[in-house]
Amino acid sequence: MIRLSSGAVPQGAAEWPGYTPEAHGTGIVHLGLGNFARAHLLAYTDAALALQGGNWRVTGVSLRGTAVADSLIPQDGRYTLVTRGETVSARVIGALADVLAGANVGAAALAAMGNPACRIVSLTVTEKGYGITSTGGLDRNHPAVKADLARPDAPSGVIGLIAAALAARRAANLAPFTVLSCDNLSHNGQKLRTAVLEFATACHGPDLADWIATRASFPSTMVDRITPAATPATAATAAALTGHSDLAAVETEPFTQWVIEDDFCAGRPAWHQTGALFVRDVAPYEQMKLRMLNGAHSMLAYSGQLAGRAYVRDVMADPAHAALVRRHLAAAAATVQGLTLDLDAYAQALCDRFRNPAIAHATAQIAMDGTQKLPQRITAPALQALAAGTATRPFAFALAAWLAWLARRDALGQPIPVDDPKAAPLAAAVVQQTTPAGLIRAVAGVCPDILPEPLQTGPFGAELCALLDNIQTQGMTAVIAREAAP
Incomplete structure (x- = not known):
């Protein structure tokens, strides 16, 4: 078969450039x-x-x-x-x-x-x-x-x-x-x-x-x-x-x-x-996308990896896991300000996109570079929800999933991906920790922008520690089922 090039003769069902x-x-x-x-x-x-x-x-x-x-x-x-x-x-x-x-x-x-x-x-x-x-x-x-x-x-x-x-x-x-x-x-x-x-x-x-x-x-x-x-x-x-x-x-x-x-x-x-x-102002749109689409993506990537789900569509095919995606989208939407868009409709459209069986979007691909992504995707809306008194558990679950993913990779002898710019200090911080509280403190020392003090202490910190403990002792699949229960 002749290779595609500028001299290729247009054929087949594809659309070809409508200009020279x-x-x-x-x-x-x-x-x-x-x-x-x-x-x-x-x-x-x-x-x-x-x-x-x-x-x-x-x-x-x-x-x-x-x-x-x-x-x-x-x-x-x-x-x-x-x-x-x-x-x-x-x-x-x-x-x-x-x-x-x-x-x-x-x-x-x-x-x-x-x-x-x-x-x-x-x-x-x-x-x-x-x-x-x-x-x-x-x-x-x-x-x-x-x-x-x-x-x-x-x-x-x-x-x-x-x-x-x-x-x-x-x-x-x-x-x-x-x-x-x-x-x-x-x-x-x-x-x-x-x-x-x-x-x-x-x-x-x-x-x-x-x-x-x-x-x-x-x-x-x-x-x-x-x-x-x-x-x-x-x-x-x-x-x-x-x-x-x-x-x-x-x-x-x-x-x-x-x-x-x-x-x-x-x-x-x-x-x-x-x-x-x-x-004139992109900020409300980027906040919507970063907190809803990207935030839900990060949550399902780490929880999906721990639950053995290779692709986003696999996460959405599990009713309990899909329910947690919808829960996260709702919590994130509550922190989005300055838009007149229907955020419920946007959330539903995101679920439909995530569910697309034709797209093999790997959870491992989304999980890369977490230290660069989580501050804006998870931490910022979590802090805002905490201050406003709206739902914070979805954000605590997302952070617990990330922490458990970091610890599990080390426990299995799999290094934290070197693509993450903080891979080396994270690996050093994680390796010595045997308790959820110790793991949270160690990772916060490397990533204070992901785990600032308000997310380590008080009700949120207690919730985060308990979720991390449950994931590590009971397994992600069991925790997903319990979190999604009515």
């Missing part, structure tokens, strides 16, 4: 070319190019190895987006113009970001990829930030790259670009702006920081589309629907959402015509 990709120049440099970016930002951009054209194709930058580039470059950036719902469909995406990766990726990325044609630098690098503290400042102990502070003219981390690229543009008398975070960080644009300004001041001087603050834009966003890891079935479906071999195919769900603060300093594609919602 090579007739359009690039205007976006995207840092972090993982599955989500290809199922979300690139899909929106592809649709916008088909509707209104413009020089908005994307140069993708893979900062973590060459596997993505190795699959996409021989295909001229073309790949298949497989959508699995009640029916299965496919689109060939043509919005990706080039992929940068390898040993000199930092220098190549700087050149691309310094090109006058670049008007947006977007990012999907996961929460841990930024080097931002939980309070939104520059994390000077983050390995990439630390390295870039030492060598600001040869950066490899995203904040160092953005600051260096903006410095180069200012020196060349070029206008700045818009910096568009598409990761699950609360106030992502605001936090990234603060960190870039701090880095720029430290390494390039206050004049550059003032220029960035005055002229560049850092809009906040809320993104939502469940995108599991690709499997051999993904490639097989792509081949069946396109008639071509595709080593870079991605699969996703039918639902997609993108809410964007309308603050762009150098223009943007016609994303507003492809379903993106432009608003």
Whole structure:
């Protein structure tokens, strides 16, 4: 079977680009070319190019190895987006113009970001990829930030790259670009702006920081589309629907959402015509998504792992476990403020999405990088619920499940995933603990932003300790059944 490329002849049931990709120049440099970016930002951009054209194709930058580039470059950036719902469909995406990766990726990325044609630098690098503290400042102990502070003219981390690229543009008398975070960080644009300004001041001087603050834009966003890891079935479906071999195919769900603060300093594609919602304030939308969808995902990921459920759909297939998902969504919804949306309907839609039998979204995939996710997904709504006197047990259960998951992995001789930036200190903290109270104190010492004092003491602390004890002594399956009982 002939491999997908720019010269591939359209065939099969797939939808092919409704424009000539090579007739359009690039205007976006995207840092972090993982599955989500290809199922979300690139899909929106592809649709916008088909509707209104413009020089908005994307140069993708893979900062973590060459596997993505190795699959996409021989295909001229073309790949298949497989959508699995009640029916299965496919689109060939043509919005990706080039992929940068390898040993000199930092220098190549700087050149691309310094090109006058670049008007947006977007990012999907996961929460841990930024080097931002939980309070939104520059994390000077983050390995990439630390390295870039030492060598600001040869950066490899995203904040160092953005600051260096903006410095180069200012020196060349070029206008700045818009910096568009598409990761699950609360106030992502605001936090990234603060960190870039701090880095720029430290390494390039206050004049550059003032220029960035005055002229560049850092809009906040809320993104939502469940995108599991690709499997051999993904490639097989792509081949069946396109008639071509595709080593870079991605699969996703039918639902997609993108809410964007309308603050762009150098223009943007016609994303507003492809379903993106432009608003003045993203915060209520991101709070809804982080606390409801992402919070429920974290809860079911850790409890699901302990209950032997490999996929989200497996959790939802168990009535008792599904009831706890609905309980968590209700508790999280009670903490969401500033929206006129029907949150009950949103919660039901989330349950329907989680239940989708065609999407194999692994609980292990969701469980990664918990120390970066839980402060905003679980801790923030728990503290708010505690202060307001609303239901807190769902949050205590979620934290207990995470703690039991940490301890169980160590007890089985399985290390805490090295993908978590706090894996080493967590493993050291967990290994010596033999009681629930001791485990809570030890982990709180490593992660005070997840287990602050109000969640360790008082009624919440007692509830957390009792739940953790029950999970460890009776097993997660028994605790799920009891928690879900009327």
